[in-house]
Amino acid sequence: MxxxxxxxxxxxxxxxxxxxxxxxxxxxxxxxxxxxxxxxxxxxxxxxxxxxxxxxxxxxxxxxxxxxxxxxxxxxxxxxxxxxxxxxxxxxxxxxxxxxxxxxxxxxxxxxxxxxxxxxxxxxxxxxxxxxxxxxxxxxxxxxxxxxxxxxxxxxxxxxxxxxxxxxxxxxxxxxxxxxxxxxxxxxxxxxxxxxxxxxxxxNHGCTPVGTKRIITRCKGNVIYEIDGIPALEAIREYVEGDLNHHWNKLSLNLCLGFRLPQHLQTGYNEYVIRYMMAKDDRAGSVTIQSDVENGTELWITRRDKELxxxxxxxxxxxxxxxxxxxxxxxxxxxxxxxxxxxxxxxxxxxxxxxxxxxxxxxxxxxxxxxxxxxxxxxxxxxxxxxxxxxxxxxx
Structure with a gap:
């Protein structure tokens, strides 16, 4: 059998x-x-x-x-x-x-x-x-x-x-x-x-960076409060045309966060592991992802690419x-x-x-x-x- x-x-x-x-x-x-x-x-x-x-x-x-x-x-x-x-x-x-x-x-x-x-x-x-x-x-x-x-x-x-x-x-x-x-x-x-x-x-994920390296400067667990010393949402707004709140659902499906993998893990995959911004807090200016991060972590704002x-x-x-x-x-x-x-x-x-x-x-x-x-x-x-x-x- x-x-x-x-x-x-x-x-x-x-x-x-x-x-x-x-x-x-x-x-x-x-x-x-x-x-x-x-x-x-x-x-x-x-x-x-x-x-x-x-x-x-x-x-x-x-x-x-x-x-x-x-x-x-x-x-x-x-x-x-x-x-x-x-x-x-x-x-x-x-x-x-x-x-x-x-x-x-x-x-x-x-x-x-x-x-x-x-x-x-x-x-x-x-x-x-x-x-x-x-x-x-x-x-x-x-x-x-x-x-x-x-x-x-x-x-x-x-x-x-x-x-x-x-x-x-x-x-x-x-x-x-x-x-x-x-x-x-x-x-x-x-x-x-x-x-x-x-x-x-x-x-595979098919995402590509759209900007330069950024640094998480304040976070707790899986919540990112600040990127490069400014509220995380303010940093993300730099990549968005129009009102962030009005377009959030569409935005979070096209923009995401990329975290660079160690060099020895990149073989046969990609430079970045991708994280979806599953929630935001307008008052705190923060975004929440599905994994814990630490202060000083490098990240890249990425977007999806159908060809990739x-x-x-x-x-x-x-x-x-x-x-x-x-x-x-x-x-x-x-x-x-x-x-x-x-x-x-x-x-x-x-x-x-x-x-x-x-x-x-x-x-x-x-x-x-x-x-x-x-x-x-x-x-x-x-x-x-x-x-x-x-x-x-x-x-x-």
């Missing part, structure tokens, strides 16, 4: 029927009686608990992980509507799947990261080769959580971490993380893959095929920033980008993904949170 993988999706508005339809389609695709593991991504128009119950019913109670996204992705299909669900069912005698979940319970990001490490340790094995994480995109300062998670694991069992921060439909009100029967908020869902398979991956995005996806597939060495993918997971969906591309443009990406890796591959509030993938062996990026992971 090796590994059999089926993918199904549904756009039905009835959550129970949508879950059943997507799960049945996934299992029928490869004539599967009961999968060993199930990935699920869905949008938030659905009644999340009912959706999961129906998927679990069809899949015989197989272990399940995933989360809500602003949209879902499968082979040849991108759907950012409010009622869509994608299911990947996997049966394998080459891989094993261990999934855990941790509730935030009002704890700090670092405390949640350490708790996740404790839970994950129970399902780690000597042949574990990859970790997938789906965390609440609104509840956590994720970078400290990630560092605490890694630090809580034995050094010889630290793994490449992939995944994304769960999303909703741009309301930023409530996102969901899936673990078996439960669709929860304020949690982290984690999957450990073990066995004889391997992973190949690529990540196209080039980045091409280099991503070249990197993945090079890592696989001619072996075909068993299945592919894609984690795409919400800012690279319909807010930037017309429908036809999105499909063209997806088609180019997918066909470079194979034909009709089992493929599933979602639009996230932050993407997770390693750069040169170091796990990072990314924004405005596309992360593609091939399990082969």
């Amino acid at each position: 090796a590994t059999a993988v089926g993918v199904g999706f549904s756009t039905q508005r009835n959550s129970v029927e949508a879950g059943r339809e997507a799960a049945r389609a996934a299992m029928l695709q490869v004539a599967m009686a009961r999968p060993d593991f199930v990935f699920v991504f869905a949008t938030v128009g659905h009644e999340q608990q009912a959706l999961l119950r129906s998927v679990r019913e069809v899949t015989g109670g197989a272990p399940l992980s995933g989360c809500s996204g602003e949209g879902v992705i499968t082979w040849g299909m991108v759907d950012e509507s409010n009622f869509t669900v994608a299911v990947m069912a996997i049966k394998s005698d080459e891989m094993r799947f261990g999934n855990v979940s941790v509730n935030g319970d009002g704890r700090s990001a670092r405390q949640v990261g350490r708790a996740l490490a404790e839970e994950t340790y129970r399902v780690l094995a000597p042949d574990s080769f990859a970790c997938f994480v789906f965390a609440d995109g609104l509840a956590f300062d994720f970078e400290p959580l990630l560092r605490a998670f890694e630090g809580g694991l034995p050094k010889d069992q630290r793994l490449p971490v992939f995944g994304g921060l769960s999303a909703d439909n741009w309301i930023s009100r409530k996102t969901y993380q899936y673990h078996n029967d439960e669709a929860s908020s304020g949690t982290v869902s984690c999957v450990i893959l073990s066995g004889t398979a391997q992973v190949a991956w690529g990540v 995005m196209h080039e980045g996806l091409k280099s991503t597939t070249e990197r993945i095929t090079g890592q696989m060495g001619g072996r075909p993918p068993k299945f592919v997971l894609q984690f795409e920033c919400v800012g690279r969906g319909r807010v930037l591309f017309r429908e036809q443009e999105k499909l063209e980008l997806l088609t180019q990406l997918q066909t470079r890796l194979g034909t009709a591959l089992p493929w599933i993904g979602f639009y996230s509030y932050g993407e997770i993938a390693p750069i040169s062996g170091c796990n990072y949170l990314h924004n405005f990026s596309a992360v593609v992971v091939s399990v082969y």
